[in-house]
Amino acid sequence: MLCVNLYANPVPNMSTSAKTRIVGAPVPRKEGLDKLLGRARYIDDIQRDGMWYGATVRSTIPRGLIRSIGFDRRIDWSEFAIATAADIPGKNHIHLIVADQPCLADGKVNHCDEPIVLLAHPDKHKLREAVSAVHIEYEPLPPIFTIAESERQDAIVWGADNLIKSFLLEKGDVDSVWANAAHIVEGEYRTGAQEHLYIENNGVIAEWNAATGVTVWGSLQCPYYVHKSLLAVFDLPEDKVRVIQTETGGAFGGKEDYPSTLASHAALLALKAGHAVKMVYDRMEDMAATTKRHPSRVRHRTALDDNGKLLAMDIDVATDGGAYATLSSTVLSRATLHSPGPYVCPNVRVRAHAWATNTVPYGAFRGFGAPQTIFAIERHMDEIAATIGIDPVELRRRNFLHDGDTTATEQVMREPVILDKLLDRALHESDYHGRRARFARENPASAVKRGLGIAAFYHGSGFTGSGERYLNSLAGLDVTPEGKVRVLVANTEFGQGTNTILAQIAAEAIGIGYDDVIIAPVDTNIVPNSGPTVASRTSMVVGRLIERAGLQLVAMLCEHAGLGASFTVQEFFAACERYRAVEGKVVSLCRYEPPEGIFWDDQKYRGEAYPAYVWSVQVAQVAVDTVTYSAEVEEFWSVQEVGRVLNPVLAGGQIEGGVAQAIGYALYEKVVWENGHMANNQMTNYIMPTAEDVPPIHVYFEEIPFRHGGCGAKGIGELPHDGPAPAILNAIRDATGVGFHSIPLLPEDLFAKLHALQPVAETATV
Amino acid sequence: MSDRWPTIRFTINGTSCCVDAPPMKRLLDVLREDLQLTGTKEGCGEGECGSCSVRMNGELVNSCLVPVLQAEGATIQTVEGLAIDGELHALQKAFLNSGGAQCGICTPGMLMAAAQLLSIHPQPTMAEIREGLAGNLCRCTGFMRIFESVIAAATGDQSEQATHAR
Numbered sequence: 001m002l003c004v005n006l007y008a009n010p011v012p013n014m015s016t017s018a019k020t021r022i023v024g025a026p027v028p029r030k031e032g033l034d035k036l037l038g039r040a041r042y043i044d045d046i047q048r049d050g051m052w053y054g055a056t057v058r059s060t061i062p063r064g065l066i067r068s069i070g071f072d073r074r075i076d077w078s079e080f081a082i083a084t085a086a087d088i089p090g091k092n093h094i095h096l097i098v099a100d101q102p103c104l105a106d107g108k109v110n111h112c113d114e115p116i117v118l119l120a121h122p123d124k125h126k127l128r129e130a131v132s133a134v135h136i137e138y139e140p141l142p143p144i145f146t147i148a149e150s151e152r153q154d155a156i157v158w159g160a161d162n163l164i165k166s167f168l169l170e171k172g173d174v175d176s177v178w179a180n181a182a183h184i185v186e187g188e189y190r191t192g193a194q195e196h197l198y199i200e201n202n203g204v205i206a207e208w209n210a211a212t213g214v215t216v217w218g219s220l221q222c223p224y225y226v227h228k229s230l231l232a233v234f235d236l237p238e239d240k241v242r243v244i245q246t247e248t249g250g251a252f253g254g255k256e257d258y259p260s261t262l263a264s265h266a267a268l269l270a271l272k273a274g275h276a277v278k279m280v281y282d283r284m285e286d287m288a289a290t291t292k293r294h295p296s297r298v299r300h301r302t303a304l305d306d307n308g309k310l311l312a313m314d315i316d317v318a319t320d321g322g323a324y325a326t327l328s329s330t331v332l333s334r335a336t337l338h339s340p341g342p343y344v345c346p347n348v349r350v351r352a353h354a355w356a357t358n359t360v361p362y363g364a365f366r367g368f369g370a371p372q373t374i375f376a377i378e379r380h381m382d383e384i385a386a387t388i389g390i391d392p393v394e395l396r397r398r399n400f401l402h403d404g405d406t407t408a409t410e411q412v413m414r415e416p417v418i419l420d421k422l423l424d425r426a427l428h429e430s431d432y433h434g435r436r437a438r439f440a441r442e443n444p445a446s447a448v449k450r451g452l453g454i455a456a457f458y459h460g461s462g463f464t465g466s467g468e469r470y471l472n473s474l475a476g477l478d479v480t481p482e483g484k485v486r487v488l489v490a491n492t493e494f495g496q497g498t499n500t501i502l503a504q505i506a507a508e509a510i511g512i513g514y515d516d517v518i519i520a521p522v523d524t525n526i527v528p529n530s531g532p533t534v535a536s537r538t539s540m541v542v543g544r545l546i547e548r549a550g551l552q553l554v555a556m557l558c559e560h561a562g563l564g565a566s567f568t569v570q571e572f573f574a575a576c577e578r579y580r581a582v583e584g585k586v587v588s589l590c591r592y593e594p595p596e597g598i599f600w601d602d603q604k605y606r607g608e609a610y611p612a613y614v615w616s617v618q619v620a621q622v623a624v625d626t627v628t629y630s631a632e633v634e635e636f637w638s639v640q641e642v643g644r645v646l647n648p649v650l651a652g653g654q655i656e657g658g659v660a661q662a663i664g665y666a667l668y669e670k671v672v673w674e675n676g677h678m679a680n681n682q683m684t685n686y687i688m689p690t691a692e693d694v695p696p697i698h699v700y701f702e703e704i705p706f707r708h709g710g711c712g713a714k715g716i717g718e719l720p721h722d723g724p725a726p727a728i729l730n731a732i733r734d735a736t737g738v739g740f741h742s743i744p745l746l747p748e749d750l751f752a753k754l755h756a757l758q759p760v761a762e763t764a765t766v
Numbered sequence: 767m768s769d770r771w772p773t774i775r776f777t778i779n780g781t782s783c784c785v786d787a788p789p790m791k792r793l794l795d796v797l798r799e800d801l802q803l804t805g806t807k808e809g810c811g812e813g814e815c816g817s818c819s820v821r822m823n824g825e826l827v828n829s830c831l832v833p834v835l836q837a838e839g840a841t842i843q844t845v846e847g848l849a850i851d852g853e854l855h856a857l858q859k860a861f862l863n864s865g866g867a868q869c870g871i872c873t874p875g876m877l878m879a880a881a882q883l884l885s886i887h888p889q890p891t892m893a894e895i896r897e898g899l900a901g902n903l904c905r906c907t908g909f910m911r912i913f914e915s916v917i918a919a920a921t922g923d924q925s926e927q928a929t930h931a932r
Contacts, residue, residue, distance in 0.1 A: 028862045035870030036858040038805020038845035042871060045804035197905050199809045199817055200871040249807070249871025250905050283810040495869030495906040649865035653911050657868065660908030683814035683903070691899040691909045 023508040023711040026649040030499035030519060031247070040247045043203040043219045048276035051205065052081065053124035054269045055279070057117035057134045058289060059109035062143035062358040062676030063157060066107055069117060072133035080130060081120040081273035088268065090235030094260050095228050100158070101324035101361065103233050103264045109138070110157060111323035111358050112677040113289040115261070120269040120277045143358035143676055147297050147318045150355035157323070158356030164321045165329035165354045167336045169605040171408050172347030177312035181303035185384045189300070189376035190742040191725070193320075193671040194293035194664075195678075196365060197688050198494075200249025202258055202290055203280030206266035213240025214267045219248045220259035222532035223490050227524050229260035230267060245522035248494035252661070253364030255494065256534055257326055258290045287681035291363025292671060294319040294331055294354075298339065298376035303347075308390045310345040310399050313408075317352035317373055322361035328354040331362070333464050335369030337609045338722075340408040341377035342419055342458045343399040348408040358676050364534060366658065367721040370459055371665065375743065378455040378726030383739055392730065393432070396456050397423060409609045416704050419456060419615060422639045425700060426454070426617040430637040435621065436734070443735065449624045450634070453730025455723035456617045460610030461715030462537040465600040468592060468611065475530035475545040476589030477506055477553055479576040484518045485510060485553075487546060488589070489530040491538045492522050495657075496717050497650035498538050504646055505543050505710045509550025512569050528589065536715025539646060540612060543710015545590045553588035595708045612706050612714045616640035618659075618723040621695075622731035629751040631732055633663050633695045638720060644705040644712030651716055655699045658720025663695075664688045666725035670744045776840045778803070779847025789835035793827075794818045796834045797844060805845040805874045809903070816902030819875035820844045826882040826901075845874035848881065856919040857881060866915030868906035876902045880916050889920055 034040040069084065071077050085092050085106035092106055093099045105116045119130050142155045149155075150162045158164060178184060204218035213236050220226055223243040230241045243263070248255065262279060269277040281289070296319045303312040317335050321328035336352040367374075385392040400419040406412050427433065432452055439450040462468050475489045487506055493499040503517040520527050530542050554572075556579070557563035563575035576586045600607040619637040624630075638655050645651045668687045672680040680686045705712025725743050733739045738753060775784045778801065785800045797803045797820070806829055809817030813828040820829045821843040848855040857880050860866065867873040876899065883890055883898030890898065895916050904912060917923075 026863075026865075029865075029867070031870070032862045032867060035867045035873050036845075036854070036861055036877070037849060038803075038874045040870050041804075042807070044808070045798075197903075198869070198871075199815055199903060199905055200807070200869070201809075248869065250869040252905070283812070497868075649863075649911070653865045653868055653907055656908035656910040657906045658908075661905065682812065683810040684812060688903060688905065690901075690903060691912070692896045694909050697908055697910050 022504045022514050023644065023646050026647055027500060027504060027514050029497060029650065030503055031493060042200055042249055043205060043217060043246045044280045046205060046217060046246060048205055048207065051276040051278055052120045052122050052269070052273050053127060054118060054120045054266055054277045055127035055131050056115045056265065057119065057131050057136070059105065059112055059114040059116060061109065061138050061140055062112050063110055064108065064138040064140040066105065066109060066116065067137040067139055070135040070137070072135060075130050075133045079121060081269050083118040083268040083272050084116070087272060088233055091232045093232065094264065095232045096257055096260070096326055097329055098325035101326065103261065111360050112675070113360060114323070115265065118265050118269050120273045145357050145359060145673065145676055147295070147320050147355050150357050151318065151353070157358055162356045163353060164325045164356050165332050167332060167350070167352040167605055169336055169348065169350040169408060171410060174312045174314050174347045174349040177303045177347050181311050182306045183304040183388045184301065185304070185387045186301045187380045187383050188741060189298045189379050191296045191372045191375050192744050193295050193362065194365060194669050195287055195671060195686055196252040196254030196292070197686070198250030198252060198254055201281040201283060201286040202255065202262050203278070204259065204263045204266045205276055205278045206263060206270040207276045208267055208270040215242045215244070216263040216267060217244045217246050218259050218263055219255060220245055221251045221255045221492050221494060221534065223492070223522055223524050224529045225257065225532060226260050226263045229264060233264045234267065243524045245492050248492060251494040252366045253368065253534065254291060256364040256532065258363065283683060284681045287686065288678045289360060291326065291361055293365035294321065294328065294362040294369065294372065296335065296372035298373055300376060300380045302380065302384060304384065304388060308388060308395050308398050310343055312347040313340055313345050315339045315350045317350060319354045319369070319372065320357050320359070320362060321354040322357060322359045324361040326361040326363050328362065330464065331364070331369040333369070334460070335373045336605070337409065337460060337464065338370040339373035339377060341374065341381070342401050342456055342615065344401050344405045345408070350408065359673065360678070366661065367718045368535065370718065371662065371722050371725065374455070374457045374722045375725045378457065378723065379729055379741065382453070382730045382733055386739070393423070393427065393454060396454070400456070407609065409606050411608050415612065415706065417615065418641055418702060418704070419617070421702060422615060422617040422641060423456060425702070426619050426637055426639040429639065429698060429700060430619040432619060439735070447626050449626060449735040451622055451731040451733065451735025453620045453622065453727045453732070453734055454617065455727040455730065457722045458613040458615050459536065459715065459719040459722055461540045461612045461614055462610060463535050465602055465607070465609060468541060469594050471531040471592065473531040473541065473545060473592045474528040474589055475542050476528065476549040476587065477546065479580070479586035483573045485512065485516055486518050486520045488520050488527045489542055489546070490522060490524070490527050491530055491533045491542050496654060497647060498533065500650060501539055501646045502543060502546050505546045506550050508711055509547045510554055510572065511567070512572055516569060536718045539713040540643070540706070540709040540715050541592065543713055544708060545592065547710050548590040549588045552590060556588060611708060612643070614640060614642045614714045614716065614719050616719055616723055618727045620724060620727040620731045622728055622735060624732055624735045624750065626754065629747040629754065631667055631745065631750060633667070633728055635695050636724070637698045639700045639702070640719060641702045641704055642716045642719065643703070643709050643714035645701050645703055646711060646713050651701065652699045654716050655720040656697045658717070659697050659724050660689050660694045662721045662724035663728065665721070666728045666743050667745055670746060774834055774838050776837045776842055778842045779844060785834070787834050790833045792830055793820070793832040793834050793837055794829040797829060803844050803846050807871055807874055809871065814903070815872070816879060817872050817875045819878045819902060821878055821882055826879055843878070845877055848877060855881070856922070857915065860915040860918040864915040864918055865911040866907065872902060872904045876904060876912060880919070883916065884920055890916065
């Protein structure tokens with residue numbers, strides 16, 4: 001036996017009363033066996049007949065005009081396929097939100113590592129030298145690299161004013177409050193870029209054929225994003241572009257928009273070469289040339305009354321979008337909507353701006369703007385607490401949102417909000433008060449100072465505002481002649497468990513076994529557009545569509561194929577075959593229907609910002625070594641409410657993985673820039689947490705099924721990345737008495753500030 | 767090719783084999799390209815991530831850093847050699863049940879590192895597990911469930927919720 005599946009059918013005489021055995025159970029992941037046997041096929045494991053290999057010639061300067069492109073005579077270029085902007089059959093831009101990013105630079109470059117020329121050759125070992133033999137001459141233009149330079153307009157590098165997007169969110173009248181407030185606390189908080197560091201780099205294989213058009217296989221999150229991009233670049237009708245996701249070795253948002261560029265490149269080379277072309281980046285190219293998390297600067301000015309109740313929050317959010325707009329506007333939107341934190345405040349103003357600079361465009365990354373602004377508000381809450389002399393736990397408790405309260409967008413919290421319960425549980429599980437008392441005793445005599453820090457936060461599930469209505473997702477199920485129910489979605493598995501939870505939901509809704517459900521290949525020729533796999537929307541939005549499709553399928557079979565009110569798995573599939581004999585196929589599709597009573601004003605940023613929220617309170621225990629200036633997270637607790645937990649093993653894994661990634665964000669992961677180029681684009685010098693760095697992570701769920709989610713689920717994937725950074729820096733404040741306002745916080749940063757407080761003549765170089 | 771390149775012989779997953787390859791070709795590429803053993807993955811190409819870990823002569827090596835010349839006469843095990851006669855290795859069962867694999871790209875290397883660890887420390891302490899897996903990067907799991915999987919494999923506990931040993 002290869003696989004012992006405790007949850008396999010048959011379950012005779014299924015009745016509705018028994019229909020809770022699959023959702024909520026820790027069934028093994030659908031594609032798990034293939035992954036464990038080493039037989040899962042990732043893009044670099046796949047070959048096509050006569051396949052060539054592609055490589056990219058990139059800009060070596062951050063901004064300038066391209067004066068000439070020269071090809072060194074030492075190379076026999078007749079062996080190569082070569083593509084430049086002039087070879088693009090359709091539009092030279094990557095379709096996303098704004099049509100500003102070229103597929104290949106044409107006449108000018110706006111960031112280092114911008115693609116200019118593409119090369120393909122049957123022997124991949126010939127490409128490196130060939131890339132170095134393409135000589136590009138530039139007329140450099142002055143670049144800008146920071147938010148401050150962009151907002152000062154030191155140079156105009158994007159549009160008329162460098163401003164990619166702005167939002168203004170207003171509730172009440174902030175300016176009426178300052179004069180009579182008991183306390184006013186200000187603070188500025190900064191976050192750095194973060195690299196996704198999925199272990200599988202970006203990669204695709206493309207084929208071009210005059211009759212069938214473009215076909216792309218790739219490591220990607222959103223097949224229909226790539227599809228839409230290719231339509232524009234190749235000027236082809238929809239049925240002439242086909243995108244197929246291969247097993248994907250991690251993504252975290254880093255394969256949301258970038259694969260559209262890479263797929264276009266490989267397909268252009270395939271067109272020029274007349275062969276299939278594989279392009280798989282190596283680590284250095286992937287890190288230097290693909291998107292990262294937006295750096296941010298957030299300023300808070302907060303008014304409170306005598307009792308520590310929030311009166312006004314004036315928030316200024318600025319993000320660095322990089323050289324092109326990509327997803328900066330939607331990242332800024334989520335940053336804006338998460339900036340006030342999970343608190344009630346009668347007067348809120350958020351002014352938010354995304355600025356262009358001459359760095360690689362920043363893009364989607366787990367949390368999508370929320371980790372940046374949650375870092376700011378949750379650090380700021382501790383600074384407020386210290387300033388006005390109140391316990392940080394108590395300050396949060398006095399200001400938490402509750403059922404019936406309104407958020408900054410005046411969204412009424414109609415679903416239960418259990419922040420108090422989450423906080424109580426986090427305090428209890430971490431023995432927060434006991435440990436703090438112990439550290440207060442032990443720290444004075446110890447070179448290692450320990451502290452505890454808290455973060456409380458929400459994350460909006462699904463697309464912002466009207467987003468899900470615009471997406472208008474379609475998803476469903478069909479039944480194969482071999483007797484399997486097949487999930488038809490464009491939503492992709494890249495480690496989070498899409499395959500597994502959707503199969504669980506389908507099996508649960510229908511009343512069949514987990515093993516009776518399979519996942520259709522994510523191929524735009526086979527599956528409908530159920531929207532992108534982003535925004536913590538899969539379990540909630542797509543899961544609900546699959547649940548509805550399952551219920552609809554059963555109803556259909558009851559009505560038209562004689563399926564009884566209760567049935568065995570065998571009876572179910574027998575009914576499917578009776579239906580097929582008449583109708584030719586057995587398919588059940590469902591389209592998104594927004595929950596009733598939803599209102600959103602995109603202009604005023606008012607209304608139901610998200611269909612649902614997930615909530616969390618996290619606690620970090622950190623030890624700061626005052627000799628080495630290292631900060632180590634010693635233990636971590638994460639308590640959350642994410643609706644129904646569909647699969648406890650997968651859900652726990654999402655939380656733990658997100659916490660670990662966010663520990664890296666807080667303490668390890670620093671993108672070092674040199675003239676707009678990422679200088680530490682290697683795993684050797686860009687440091688993520690290893691098995692020796694991660695602390696024990698304790699995970700606890702409180703479950704409140706959400707009626708509009710898939711079998712009660714809301715989103716989960718992004719939430720855990722939101723809180724660790726502020727919790728950790730709050731713990732460092734607790735340990736040292738010094739507040740740090742910027743991440744990543746490396747030992748040299750700790751040294752600089754803590755050391756400065758001591759009278760020492762000379763500082764060492766780290 | 768055979769005129770130009772030496773023949774290198776080694777045992778792979780219990781089977782003897784020979785390849786004609788440039789002596790400095792990476793063992794990783796020989797495995798993936800010459801032997802079609804694509805279970806072994808490349809993550810960084812510089813020995814940092816451990817995705818290409820295989821066991822060679824009883825040691826864990828990064829196959830991206832091993833010139834195939836060094837494999838002459840060696841005994842090598844890759845992820846494809848873990849399950850025997852269709853029976854999953856205890857580690858594979860444990861990873862499946864405990865959530866030790868998410869995206870799966872680090873998994874083959876992680877399994878080899880874990881197998882190496884258990885060959886040295888059949889009942890590893892948490893410190894030994896952390897050290898034994900420190901050369902293998904996983905970006906998905908936060909390592910917790912990988913640790914649990916290793917403990918479950920070591921203790922023979924294949925129940926769903928293996929000891930929450932944190």
